[in-house]
Amino acid sequence: MNILLLDNYDSFTYNLKDLLKRSVPGSEIIVKRNSDHDIFSIKYDVLVISPGPKTWNETGFLKELFEKKISKENIPVLGICLGMQFIAGYFGIDSGRMNNAVHGSQTVIKHNGDILFDGIPEKFSAARYNSLGLYEEESEHLVFTAFEDNSDAVMALRHKKLPLVGLQFHPESFMTVLGEKLIKNFWRYYVKNK
Amino acid sequence: MLKISKEVYNVAKEWNMEFLFSLTDKYSGTCLFTSSDDKSSGKNIVGINPVLKLSRPEEIDDLLMLNKDGNDIPLALGYIAYDYKDKLEEPGLFSDLHEDKFPEFHFSVFEYYIIADNSDTKSLKIIKLDLPLKYDKISQDEVLRTEILPAKEGSTDYLGSSLSKDEYEEGVSKIKEYIRSGDIYQANLTRKISGRTSLSPFDIAIRLKNSNPVEFGVFAKIEDKYVISTSPERFFRVENSVMTAEPIKGTIRRSESEAEDRINLSNLLKNKKELAELSMIVDLLRNDMNKICSDVAVKGFPLVMKLKNVYHLYSVIEGRIETGSFTEIIKALFPGGSITGCPKIRACQIIEELEKNGRGLYTGNFGYINFNGNMDFNIMIRTLFYDNGLVSFNTGGGITLLSDPVQEYEETIHKAKNIYDAIVMEEVWEERYCLTVR
Numbered sequence: 001m002n003i004l005l006l007d008n009y010d011s012f013t014y015n016l017k018d019l020l021k022r023s024v025p026g027s028e029i030i031v032k033r034n035s036d037h038d039i040f041s042i043k044y045d046v047l048v049i050s051p052g053p054k055t056w057n058e059t060g061f062l063k064e065l066f067e068k069k070i071s072k073e074n075i076p077v078l079g080i081c082l083g084m085q086f087i088a089g090y091f092g093i094d095s096g097r098m099n100n101a102v103h104g105s106q107t108v109i110k111h112n113g114d115i116l117f118d119g120i121p122e123k124f125s126a127a128r129y130n131s132l133g134l135y136e137e138e139s140e141h142l143v144f145t146a147f148e149d150n151s152d153a154v155m156a157l158r159h160k161k162l163p164l165v166g167l168q169f170h171p172e173s174f175m176t177v178l179g180e181k182l183i184k185n186f187w188r189y190y191v192k193n194k
Numbered sequence: 195m196l197k198i199s200k201e202v203y204n205v206a207k208e209w210n211m212e213f214l215f216s217l218t219d220k221y222s223g224t225c226l227f228t229s230s231d232d233k234s235s236g237k238n239i240v241g242i243n244p245v246l247k248l249s250r251p252e253e254i255d256d257l258l259m260l261n262k263d264g265n266d267i268p269l270a271l272g273y274i275a276y277d278y279k280d281k282l283e284e285p286g287l288f289s290d291l292h293e294d295k296f297p298e299f300h301f302s303v304f305e306y307y308i309i310a311d312n313s314d315t316k317s318l319k320i321i322k323l324d325l326p327l328k329y330d331k332i333s334q335d336e337v338l339r340t341e342i343l344p345a346k347e348g349s350t351d352y353l354g355s356s357l358s359k360d361e362y363e364e365g366v367s368k369i370k371e372y373i374r375s376g377d378i379y380q381a382n383l384t385r386k387i388s389g390r391t392s393l394s395p396f397d398i399a400i401r402l403k404n405s406n407p408v409e410f411g412v413f414a415k416i417e418d419k420y421v422i423s424t425s426p427e428r429f430f431r432v433e434n435s436v437m438t439a440e441p442i443k444g445t446i447r448r449s450e451s452e453a454e455d456r457i458n459l460s461n462l463l464k465n466k467k468e469l470a471e472l473s474m475i476v477d478l479l480r481n482d483m484n485k486i487c488s489d490v491a492v493k494g495f496p497l498v499m500k501l502k503n504v505y506h507l508y509s510v511i512e513g514r515i516e517t518g519s520f521t522e523i524i525k526a527l528f529p530g531g532s533i534t535g536c537p538k539i540r541a542c543q544i545i546e547e548l549e550k551n552g553r554g555l556y557t558g559n560f561g562y563i564n565f566n567g568n569m570d571f572n573i574m575i576r577t578l579f580y581d582n583g584l585v586s587f588n589t590g591g592g593i594t595l596l597s598d599p600v601q602e603y604e605e606t607i608h609k610a611k612n613i614y615d616a617i618v619m620e621e622v623w624e625e626r627y628c629l630t631v632r
Contacts, residue, residue: 009537009540010537011481014481015480017484053377053539053540054375054377054540082376103474104472105469131379174473174495
């Protein structure tokens with residue numbers, strides 16, 4: 001299977017590539033920046049959206065790619081950090097400034113039993129790097145599946161019908177021990193059984 | 195490109211650092227020195243009489259392709275200036291801020307390499323290269339008879355700072371706003387201090403070397419200008435196909451009282467701001483190494499570097515390198531994440547906006563490339579540049595959401611103190627007035 005790893009001019013993209021390579025042996029991972037026209041023409045089965053600077057609206061051709069291809073072809077998507085904020089933004093929920101910005105520390109995350117967290121303890125540690133984010137609210141399209149333990153900041157979400165998953169924390173960080181397990185679950189339950 | 199032959203001798207010769215620096219000064223050389231053996235090899239490398247200049251990374255690859263063999267001896271010494279970054283990224287990402295005093299990519303193949311091991315001050319290893327080019331050769335006798343330059347007294351007048359106190363503090367506040375708005379997690383902000391000195395580059399180098407143990411030092415004469423670096427930080431090393439990066443973040447002063455020294459160290463190890471910054475840099479360097487390495491792994495976090503005046507926190511990241519191309523290596527890694535911020539590209543853009551000047555060589559990398567492909571590069575911090583009586587050096591720090599603008603400015607003065615003392619720039623109080631020079 002081919003994975004398009006969309007790089008939002010980020011500095012963790014190749015950690016994500018390494019994590020995908022380890023978690024999904026045999027997959028072909030193509031890295032392209034969000035300004036690259038190739039993303040409209042190359043063939044891939046899964047889209048992974050990297051973290052990155054700025055806001056979900058400042059992600060090059062990503063929005064256009066979603067409109068033209070992703071939502072029509074039912075392509076599974078995993079969005080990390082800015083990538084999650086993009087999924088939320090695309091379906092009507094803007095991220096704002098958080099009252100507890102964290103950059104480069106572990107935080108405790110509590111999930112609510114979504115299949116993505118199969119085999120993962122209800123509370124687990126993961127790395128956070130974000131100033132912007134979102135808090136739980138009513139959504140027509142999205143389900144929030146994990147929160148920060150000591151706040152109600154959203155740490156994971158999925159689409160109600162489409163195979164779209166977002167993680168606010170960073171599974172690719174060396175501080176996130178369960179990163180590989182999460183990617184394997186995403187692959188098993190959202191890509192293979194989409 | 196050309197094929198280089200070489201001969202290696204061991205000669206009995208009593209040497210000290212003054213001798214190595216004098217050689218460097220006399221023959222337009224480059225001396226990579228270390229007075230500490232904590233992290234580095236404990237060896238000093240001097241290249242003298244430059245006979246071939248390399249001004250693009252591709253030229254190094256061509257030279258390596260033709261001359262690569264099993265010998266762990268120097269092929270070329272040189273540097274990449276921080277301002278070279280726009281040549282390695284897609285066009286238009288960076289502004290054209292350049293500080294053009296020095297060439298921005300500069301490596302030399304020298305006629306002689308002299309290896310001086312700190313554990314043996316009575317002998318030298320000499321490597322003489324023979325290149326199929328026309329150049330003025332020097333004799334080994336002449337090299338060994340080089341007289342040590344006389345030490346002279348002198349002082350330096352303060353000429354100003356590239357950013358005033360207000361501008362620096364405003365820069366810190368702007369970075370914090372960029373962090374809040376999601377542009378970056380951290381950025382390094384520096385300012386350049388200038389002076390006019392009556393000291394010679396040789397004097398300054400000796401004084402700086404004596405003021406503090408140096409891990410990755412440089413004394414180099416390039417087109418009659420000088421680079422004097424007392425860097426404690428390795429950027430990366432390649433040894434037998436293993437790439438190692440060693441980013442530093444986090445510093446605390448040492449104390450003469452043993453009890454207080456221990457408390458300081460324990461406070462450093464508990465400091466959440468410093469640990470978060472180091473974590474971020476570790477992830478950033480893992481990322482850059484993952485572009486060209488397999489099996490990238492964090493080998494130590496956090497580790498403590500014990501220097502004479504300060505403790506630093508650092509980390510070791512290793513990977514198996516999958517390319518032999520120097521061009522690919524620097525495209526993947528450059529500039530070093532510990533002196534930009536994260537995400538790197540956006541951080542560099544913000545640094546350009548707020549520092550308003552190119553950084554020149556400052557925070558670039560100086561090092562060596564060996565015949566067998568091994569290489570080792572520092573991060574050019576704590577580095578002074580000398581051009582015909584004018585000296586300049588940068589000082590700065592990593593700015594996070596937790597930074598206080600006034601304290602960060604103060605910190606830039608503390609961090610420069612070692613250089614102030616070495617160049618006898620007495621009037622540090624003038625910094626409070628902050629004349630601004632561009």
